[in-house]
Amino acid sequence: MKRLLGNMRRTIQEYDMISDGDRVAVGLSGGKDSMALLYLLKRFQKFAPFNFDLEAITVDMGFNNFNLEAAKIFCGELDVPYTIVQTDIAKIVFEIREEKNPCALCANMRRGTLSDTMNNKGLNVLALGHHQDDALTTMFLNMLYSGKLNTLEYKSHLTRADIHVIRPFMNSTEMDIKGLIKSEGIPVLKSPCPMDRHTKRESIGQLVKQLEMAVPHSRKSMVTAMRNEEQCNLFANKKVPL
Numbered sequence: 001m002k003r004l005l006g007n008m009r010r011t012i013q014e015y016d017m018i019s020d021g022d023r024v025a026v027g028l029s030g031g032k033d034s035m036a037l038l039y040l041l042k043r044f045q046k047f048a049p050f051n052f053d054l055e056a057i058t059v060d061m062g063f064n065n066f067n068l069e070a071a072k073i074f075c076g077e078l079d080v081p082y083t084i085v086q087t088d089i090a091k092i093v094f095e096i097r098e099e100k101n102p103c104a105l106c107a108n109m110r111r112g113t114l115s116d117t118m119n120n121k122g123l124n125v126l127a128l129g130h131h132q133d134d135a136l137t138t139m140f141l142n143m144l145y146s147g148k149l150n151t152l153e154y155k156s157h158l159t160r161a162d163i164h165v166i167r168p169f170m171n172s173t174e175m176d177i178k179g180l181i182k183s184e185g186i187p188v189l190k191s192p193c194p195m196d197r198h199t200k201r202e203s204i205g206q207l208v209k210q211l212e213m214a215v216p217h218s219r220k221s222m223v224t225a226m227r228n229e230e231q232c233n234l235f236a237n238k239k240v241p242l
Helices: 002-012 032-047 068-076 089-096 101-122 134-145 174-184 198-214 218-227
Strands: 023-029 053-060 084-087 123-129 154-159 163-166
Touching: 002 032, 002 174, 023 032, 032 053, 032 068, 032 198, 053 068, 053 101, 068 084, 068 163, 084 101, 089 101, 101 123, 101 163, 134 174, 134 198, 134 218, 198 218
Parallel strands: 023 053, 023 123, 053 084, 123 163
Antiparallel strands: 154 163
16 A cells, blocks of 8 residues: 555655645445545645645436445545435437447546536536556557557646646556555445446557567556657658658
8 A cells, every 4th residue: 555655645646636625526436446536636635745635426327227225335434525426327328329449438428417517506516536557548549540649647637627637656566556455445336337347448458468578577667658748750741752
């Protein structure tokens, strides 16, 4: 836990993610990443050099088999205010729209619901549980399927909602998060989504893991490449005379 907490603290301070007086909401999906993030942000709140409020928000997408009781108990034990927002996102995405690739629409609708809820509650910082493995997977997803070099940002701004989005786990690995879940006995909710474990993101994530196994030290090189803007040499967007 100390290593993960230390990484998170340094990331928050290096990227100026939280300031004195901020009202922070963790987007709590119930998965290991968001549950671990809420747990460590509550720990960090106790010794942070500034004061900030902390809450948790879950967007219930309307799946019949989604039980949030463990999340309610967890937030109660942490003394973190918890809001559950009921929606029909699942019905819209899977029944009305019958999306063949539902993840993008689902993510946009969930983010919109989170933003509206935060605005109504006066919360100004949204903390998400994305980690280093997610950033690597996103980079390969964009490169292979969208033809662009792009990945997750440490901190960004949702202009219309005037909300800052932060990712305090971006310098931490999925393995470290799994270790925290096990050592601290943090509950993890099973995703009710029928696409869980069957997405392009999951497939590319496995591909990245295979690269790590096949090429020693490749993770370090890939992470360095994501940060190395000065040595990024790409094709110029113009015709060169022959």
